[in-house]
Amino acid sequence: MSYAGGAQGISTVGPGADFRHDYEYLATYGERSDRALCRLLDFRRQHTESDRREMTAGVEDHLDTLASRLFGSPYYRRILHRRGLSPRDLVSMKDLEGFPMLDRTTLGKMWRQLPVVDEESPSYQDAVLVRSSGSTGSPIQVIRDGYDLVHMWTMVRFWAQITGVELPKSPMVVLLCDLPSGLEYQSRLPTLGDGTLVRISTRQPEPRRRLLEADVDVLFSDPAGLHWLLSEEEVPRPRLVLSSAQYLSAQMRRELEDRVRAPVINYYASSETGPIAWECLQSLGKFHVLVPDMWVESVKEELVVTRLRPSIVPLLRYRMGDGGQVAFDACRCGYRGWTIRDFDGRRMCRFLRPDGQLVDAWKLARLFKHRALDGFRLTQLREECFRLELVGSGEDGETSMGGELARLLRRLGWPDPQIELEYVDELEVRGTKPEPFRTCITSPSDVDEQT
Ligand SMILES: [Zn+2]
Incomplete structure (x- = not known):
C-alpha cells in the first residue's frame, strides 16, 4: 500500500502549518x-x-x-x-x-x-x-x-x-x-x-x-x-x-x-x-x-x-x-x-422530501467541505425549492455548485430540485454560530430524534 503525502507526526494540521516531518x-x-x-x-x-x-x-x-x-x-x-x-x-x-x-x-x-x-x-x-x-x-x-x-x-x-x-x-x-x-x-x-x-x-x-x-x-x-x-x-x-x-x-x-x-x-x-x-x-x-x-x-x-x-x-x-x-x-x-x-452546537436540520420523509441536511455537507461553515447557507424554502447563498463574488469557478447540489438532492430523493443560487458579501450569524442548513418548512412529524 502506498499513500501520498509522506510521513508526518501529527494528524490535524491545517494547510500551511509549520510541522515536523518526523515523529x-x-x-x-x-x-x-x-x-x-x-x-x-x-x-x-x-x-x-x-x-x-x-x-x-x-x-x-x-x-x-x-x-x-x-x-x-x-x-x-x-x-x-x-x-x-x-x-x-x-x-x-x-x-x-x-x-x-x-x-x-x-x-x-x-x-x-x-x-x-x-x-x-x-x-x-x-x-x-x-x-x-x-x-x-x-x-x-x-x-x-x-x-x-x-x-x-x-x-x-x-x-x-x-x-x-x-x-x-x-x-x-x-x-x-x-x-x-x-x-x-x-x-x-x-x-x-x-x-x-x-x-x-x-x-x-x-x-x-x-x-x-x-x-x-x-x-x-x-x-x-x-x-x-x-x-x-x-x-x-x-x-x-x-x-x-x-x-x-x-x-x-x-x-x-x-x-x-x-x-x-x-x-x-x-x-x-x-x-x-x-x-x-x-x-x-x-x-x-x-x-x-x-x-x-x-x-x-x-x-x-x-x-x-x-x-x-x-x-x-x-x-x-x-x-x-x-x-x-x-x-x-x-x-x-x-x-x-x-x-x-452543530445545529440539527432536516429537510422534508416530497414523499414526506425527513433527511438529515448534513448529508449535503460534503459538497461544501472546502468552505467554512459561515461561508455558505442552504435553506429549504418549499419542498422542491432551495436557496443556496455563497459568500463571494462567484468568480472563483464555483458556478457548478448549483448543478452539483441538484444532483446530490436528486440522489437523496428530490426528483426535481430547484436551486436559487445567490452570492452574498457575508451571512449574518444567529447567536455566535453559523447556521449552514435551515428550513422554512415546519413538519408536524419533525420531532427531535434525540428525545
Ligand atoms: Zn451517560
Whole structure:
C-alpha cells in the first residue's frame, strides 16, 4: 500500500502549518500519556458516588496547575493585572465567575502572547503552530505543545477502556476523510503502542478497497465521511468508531452501529481546546464532560470551557459559541460528573422530501467541505425549492455548485430540485454560530430524534 503525502507526526494540521516531518520524538510523551489516562480513569474510579461537593473539590485540586500556567502567560499576566486579579485568587470553581472570558477573535489575535514561555520544557520546544479547521468560522492560528499533539491517542485509550473495547498492541487507526484536498499520509503513533495512522481520502482512487485492506481497529471520521461509508456496500469492522465536528444524528448512529458493529463515540472538541466531552452511549443527546481535564460552564446558555489539563496555552473560560446547559449528573451509564444537555452546537436540520420523509441536511455537507461553515447557507424554502447563498463574488469557478447540489438532492430523493443560487458579501450569524442548513418548512412529524 502506498499513500501520498509522506510521513508526518501529527494528524490535524491545517494547510500551511509549520510541522515536523518526523515523529519519533513523540515517543517521549508515552509516560505523560499514561499519566493523563490514569488521571481520567482514577477520577472516575474515585467518584463512584454522586457527591457533587466531593467531586467539585476533586476538580479544584487541579486549579493550582492552571493558576501557575496563567502566571507564565504574558497575555493573562497583563489582562488579570489590569483587572486587579491574581491567578492565586483562583481557588474554587466558583471563583472562575470573577475571571474574564476569552473569545475566538481575541484568541486569533493574541495567539503569540497566550502561550506560557518555558524554553527549558521539551513540550515547549516541540510546540507547533496549526491552523484551526475553520469549521466554526474563519480559521485561526492555534499553538499546540508536544503533548497536545499526542493527546488524542490518550483519549482513544480512554474511550476504548470505558466502552470495554480491547485494542491490539499496535492498533491501526484510520482517519477517513471526505475533504476535497484528497490529502493522504501514513504515520506511526509512538504513544499508542507504536500503532499506525493512515489517512484515507474518499477523493483518491479506490478508497473502499484501501479502507478494507487497512484492517482498521480505530476509525476516525466526521458525519460527512461516515455518510460516504454508509453508502458503500461493504464496510470495515473496526473495534471503535470516533466521530466529531458535525451533528451526528441518532438515526445515523444506529445505522453505523448496526453495520460496523462497534461502539461509536461522538465527541465534542475544537481545534482550540481539544476534546471536551463525549455523547453518552445510553442517553443520546447528553454529553459527558471530561473532568478533571476540562471544566464547562454555561454562561447565558453559551458553553464556556476551562482547560485544566496543562498545555502551552492556558485556556480560561473560553467561549465556544455553542449553546447548552451544564448540570451535575449521575447518569445511568455509570458516569458521575457534569453533563451538557440541550447542546446546540452543530445545529440539527432536516429537510422534508416530497414523499414526506425527513433527511438529515448534513448529508449535503460534503459538497461544501472546502468552505467554512459561515461561508455558505442552504435553506429549504418549499419542498422542491432551495436557496443556496455563497459568500463571494462567484468568480472563483464555483458556478457548478448549483448543478452539483441538484444532483446530490436528486440522489437523496428530490426528483426535481430547484436551486436559487445567490452570492452574498457575508451571512449574518444567529447567536455566535453559523447556521449552514435551515428550513422554512415546519413538519408536524419533525420531532427531535434525540428525545
Ligand atoms: Zn451517560
